[in-house]
Amino acid sequence: MNQQELLDCLIIGGGAAGLTAAVYLGRYRRRALVLDCGGSRLRKIPRTRNVPGFPDGIEGPALLQRMQEHARKYGVPTTATEVQRIERLADGTFRAESADARWHARFVLLATGARDVEPEIDGLHAAMQAGQVRYCPVCDGFETQGQRVAVLGRAGHGLRESLFISGFGNQVTWLSMATQEEVGLQELAQLRECGVRLAESPPHRIECGVEGCGVRVELQSGQVLEFDTLYPALGLHHACDLATALGARSRPDGQLEVDAHQQTTVDGLYAAGDVAMDLNQISVAAGHAAIASTAIHNRL
Numbered sequence: 001m002n003q004q005e006l007l008d009c010l011i012i013g014g015g016a017a018g019l020t021a022a023v024y025l026g027r028y029r030r031r032a033l034v035l036d037c038g039g040s041r042l043r044k045i046p047r048t049r050n051v052p053g054f055p056d057g058i059e060g061p062a063l064l065q066r067m068q069e070h071a072r073k074y075g076v077p078t079t080a081t082e083v084q085r086i087e088r089l090a091d092g093t094f095r096a097e098s099a100d101a102r103w104h105a106r107f108v109l110l111a112t113g114a115r116d117v118e119p120e121i122d123g124l125h126a127a128m129q130a131g132q133v134r135y136c137p138v139c140d141g142f143e144t145q146g147q148r149v150a151v152l153g154r155a156g157h158g159l160r161e162s163l164f165i166s167g168f169g170n171q172v173t174w175l176s177m178a179t180q181e182e183v184g185l186q187e188l189a190q191l192r193e194c195g196v197r198l199a200e201s202p203p204h205r206i207e208c209g210v211e212g213c214g215v216r217v218e219l220q221s222g223q224v225l226e227f228d229t230l231y232p233a234l235g236l237h238h239a240c241d242l243a244t245a246l247g248a249r250s251r252p253d254g255q256l257e258v259d260a261h262q263q264t265t266v267d268g269l270y271a272a273g274d275v276a277m278d279l280n281q282i283s284v285a286a287g288h289a290a291i292a293s294t295a296i297h298n299r300l
């Protein structure tokens with residue numbers, strides 16, 4: 001694709017949202033291009049089991065590959081690159097730049113996703129593939145039935161995630177990264193009500209892939225606990241900088257504010273998937289992308 005050409009839409013990010021938008025815009029016979037630097041969260045999913053149409057589940061990388069093929073089939077290519085800057089030109093169009101190239105488009109759909117804050121644990125990737133470390137209880141809380149589950153996270157996020165996971169018929173322990181005395185009375189009551197245990201002190205060392213049990217946690221107090229699964233609940237960094245640099249409003253957690261058509265607070269700049277306000281899920285990303293690309297098509 002000629003880089004000087006005025007595209008109908010530039011899609012930044014080639015994960016679940018960006019590639020769904022590519023399929024829609026391709027089928028609307030629009031000139032679109034995906035720019036992607038290869039870090040989709042889909043790559044981390046050992047097997048997703050809640051995507052419609054895959055009752056036996058599908059591995060994240062295999063799903064990504066199918067989505068890439070689907071976008072290509074309708075004539076929307078992907079260029080491997082990292083976009084460093086987007087500029088709004090006086091005529092209302094957008095210019096995007098990487099280290100060595102530029103693109104020009106009437107609309108931009110930002111589908112840059114988010115990045116999980118990862119704990120420092122040796123062999124983290126292998127533990128994720130083995131289901132010993134999980135990131136998304138909405139996605140795979142179901143798989144923890146009957147298991148001993150640890151949740152690693154500070155007050156707020158860690159508490160919410162512990163309470164949520166406790167609804168799956170498992171035994172949850174919150175590794176709160178604070179001493180028991182630092183956890184409030186109201187929080188203690190919520191934990192009790194849901195049957196969640198609170199570790200007596202913050203974790204000192206976490207080991208995965210331990211023979212006979214999945215995860216071994218040594219607390220600062222010296223106590224050793226064993227679990228089948230660990231959920232780090234350390235938060236996400238939403239990749240919103242390209243949009244906020246243009247003046248788009250984001251929430252405190254970095255998710256971009258969007259309207260009912262997925263338009264950010266900047267005219268012509270749309271957002272879909274994890275980077276936009278909503279539940280971080282593949283089907284939500286696809287839904288956002290369908291709405292955004294149809295709104296863009298209707299404005300062209």
Ligand SMILES: Cc1cc2nc3c(=O)[nH]c(=O)nc-3n(C[C@H](O)[C@H](O)[C@H](O)COP(=O)(O)OP(=O)(O)OC[C@H]3O[C@@H](n4cnc5c(N)ncnc54)[C@H](O)[C@@H]3O)c2cc1C
Pocket residue numbers: 012013014015016017018035036037038039040041042044045046047048049050051081082083084111112113114116134135136139140239242272273274275280281282283285
């Ligand atoms: C371990 C794990 C398990 C999960 N399991 C499930 C599950 O079972 N079911 C489910 O529904 N969801 C699951 N999720 C969540 C799901 O992966 C995300 O909700 C989904 O991938 C979001 O799609 P997206 O397109 O917004 O972002 P992504 O798929 O992450 O894609 C964003 C893309 O944008 C690219 N990008 C970012 N910045 C730039 C830039 N400046 N220039 C170019 N490209 C850029 C990134 O490299 C990436 O390729 C899971 C997530 C994790 C981590």
